[in-house]
Amino acid sequence: MPAQTPPLSDPPQTAVGDASAAWNGSSPSFSPLYQQIKGLILRSLQAGEWKPGDMIPSEFDLAARFRVSQGTVRKAIDELATDNLLVRRQGKGTFVATHAEQHTQYRFLRLMPDSGNLDSQGPAARHIVECKRLRAPADVARQLQLRTGDPVLEVKRVLAFADTPTILEELWLPGGPFKGLTQDTLAQDQGPMYALFEAQFGVRMVRAEEKIKAVAANAEVAERLAVTMGAPVLMVERLAYTYNDVPMELRRAHYRTEAHHYRNDLS
């Protein structure tokens, strides 16, 4: 290797050459340079070269490393920033996004009080109801892309806002990546659960899909949320993914919606 920072690890075809011959294979199905750069940055993120909260090298440095212009790196970072994988801070640098921040406290929680916001009611009271290992039931296994019977963790907890139990959620995590997670760990933690996952297990949730239904409260939901059996509650099933669309958490939650609503913006 020359004096340069080591460039590409396994270039399918030496991803970048001189500026003059920078094009990447003439016709058959090819992605622009900045997409390739995006992929390389993504790989470094997955590999943990830069951890959540870290500052990544400057655009200029990355441009030198990948042997492209600063503008090309910029466009790659732009897309990663719109995907919420990176956060730009003018004058400071570009940082790996993390769930451990004040203003992203509830980034994945769309429940809002009918008036005001979640913070205005003070912090949520959390209560871990249970945390146990078991063999994945068929539907859980399917959604987490595991085999039926593979070890998974099952966690159940209740969140209360302004002294009203509002959310009951049950979640399943693949046993492998989350080996060592205990009820104590969860109970003692103060911040967002996804921040804990980052810090303790190196698992960063980057996106999720939710499916929402209205259902009647069953006995357990009624008890935990202090509603009558059969009362209408919102059922929110979430499948959360890490990098590369790998599902890492299935979460089935029930929300009381007398004083709250699920908020969504369409465009």
Next chain:
Amino acid sequence: MPAQTPPLSDPPQTAVGDASAAWNGSSPSFSPLYQQIKGLILRSLQAGEWKPGDMIPSEFDLAARFRVSQGTVRKAIDELATDNLLVRRQGKGTFVATHAEQHTQYRFLRLMPDSGNLDSQGPAARHIVECKRLRAPADVARQLQLRTGDPVLEVKRVLAFADTPTILEELWLPGGPFKGLTQDTLAQDQGPMYALFEAQFGVRMVRAEEKIKAVAANAEVAERLAVTMGAPVLMVERLAYTYNDVPMELRRAHYRTEAHHYRNDLS
């Protein structure tokens, strides 16, 4: 005016000068050039200079018109495209977005069958239950930024998928912009309702906010959706906006969710 296409209509301070002195006021709270260009394009859209489905001038033409570089126009259009106000088509041009397109048929409807997709069940059967003029109740007026008692249109309709009535929605429109809308117009229309609004009234919905709750079906909901009274149904309240964040429709809908769910992607 010189030979150029007429540039800026009311430049607060001649938005663009030479390349050398292109900056726009040194310190006090100023937006970048491309934001100003974005604003100018937006104004043309509102003014109806280009209508939904139309092709707008090429980036190069717009650059000449606004006396900026093509790259600056490009960035402005980029943002308008991510906001879904414009649609780029490589090799063809850039077009004003419209609701009258196959693949945007259900752009604002997030209800999905638990398996398959809405189209796979064939077209929805629509039935207009009522359409009448009335004076705005207080809450409707507030959300539509009208005065209580201002004239509004109230429409009620039912959508059925695969012979099952699934959606009951009630919607309110400001009387002014929608003068002349009748039950017949609505009943005879085949396409998306928002496409009708574009074509007949020049009102283009660009974004919306939805608030979702689980509620018990009342007598009317139970009857229209063929569920038992008290059954849990999803209540979706939507406030839809035209350009410039002007609210133009309030819609309160009830969804059956035995075989469907509301889908949402988080990131």
Next chain:
DNA sequence: CAGTGGTCTAGACCACACT
């Protein structure tokens, strides 16, 4: 073929944050 959007580069300068 000409016209359009899409990519890439190189260099200049501005705005913000830290020291």
Next chain:
DNA sequence: GTGTGGTCTAGACCACTGC
């Protein structure tokens, strides 16, 4: 001041569409 991201320009060339 130095270093970072943010804006703007100018020009070259590529890829897609339709004449």
